[in-house]
Amino acid sequence: MSARKIIAAVALVAAGATGCGGLYEVPLPGGADLGDRPYRITVQFRDVLDLVPQSGVKINDVAIGRVETIELASDGRLANAHLVLNGSARLPGNAVARLRQSSVLGEKFIELDSPGDAASGSLADGATIPVGRTNRNPEIEEVFGALSMLLNGGGVGQLQQINRELNAALGGNEKEIKSVLANLRTFVGGLDEHRGEIVRALQGMDKLAASLGGRKDAIGNLIDNLGPGVKVLADQRVAFTTMLQSLNKLSTVAVDTIRRSKDDLVADLRAMEPILRKLLESGDRLPKAMELLLTFPFPDSALDAIKGDYLNAYLRLHARTGSQQQTTTPAGFPLPAVEGGAR
Secondary structure, three states: OOHHHHHHHHHHHHHHHHHOOOHHHOOOOOOOOOOOOOEEEEEEEOOOOOOOOOOEEEEOOEEEEEEEEEEEOOOOOOEEEEEEEOOOOOOOOOOEEEEEEOOOOOOEEEEEEOOOOOOOOOOOOOOEEOHHHEEEOOOHHHHHHHHHHHHHHOOHHHHHHHHHHHHHHHOOOHHHHHHHHHHHHHHHHHHHHOHHHHHHHHHHHHHHHHHHHHOHHHHHHHHHHHHHHHHHHHHOHHHHHHHHHHHHHHHHHHHHHHHHHHHHHHHHHHHHHHHHHHHHHHOOHHHHHHHHHHHOOOOHHHHOOOOOOOOOEOOOOEEEEOOEEEEEOOOOOEOOOOOOOEO
16 A cells, blocks of 8 residues: 555544544444443542543453543533443442552553442443542552652651650660669559459449539539629628637637636546445445335335326324324314325
């Protein structure tokens, strides 16, 4: 074939591609087989990076479709990628989509996958995978940029300074550091031995907090009314001070009085000593005498022989004047002579 024919063929292909809307609409050799009944879906991304039409769509690294068009969403913040898939490729209705790269410098493609155990429904023609179920892998440029920031302005440049300061702090203090570590081990061991008490203390604090939370209205009322009470105490501060000073003087006088009267008090106690000794020697005779005093002239044993709840007594009084004998009343009136008795 001559060079003129080759140029004409290339020009014809270019013209045909331009008339069809561009080279993106020209099927690439080796693309995915769409079958007889392909279906179309839309996938929303926050950033499609350099994804282009005719990029592949895969499931488990198997090509099942391609990207037809990419457009900006109506809100201007998302990118809509319109995909055409082989009709035999079935996915759940809540499928996820990821923007991946075949290699470090390879092409971009969209990977579709099932969400796992939460799969439900079936992905049908015209369905949309929202941005909440899509993401993308980090770009090699982003990884290199983050690594550059780490090496140039991050903590790596400060490792030497950190190492130098650690050497300065630990150098020559090995014994002290070992002692600190030993004490720390003892402390941690003590905490581990008392973990039950610590747990109970925390549970008690939790119950206390719950109890205080249930009484927050009462506590708030107390705090609100505490101010007037404190104000009353502040207003009566002078009276309280005077009272405390008077109590101080009273205690001084009481101590002085006891000090001055201690000799007399000791003498009185010594004088009472014989009386107390005689009371001690009397034993149970004094209580028995008190029992007879209350029931005189009858002892307590006589009450058991008397039936009923009362006792009558007759008394004969003889008053003698000269040689005469006459029965009289306490007022001096004569009474007929009667015999006395009791029942």
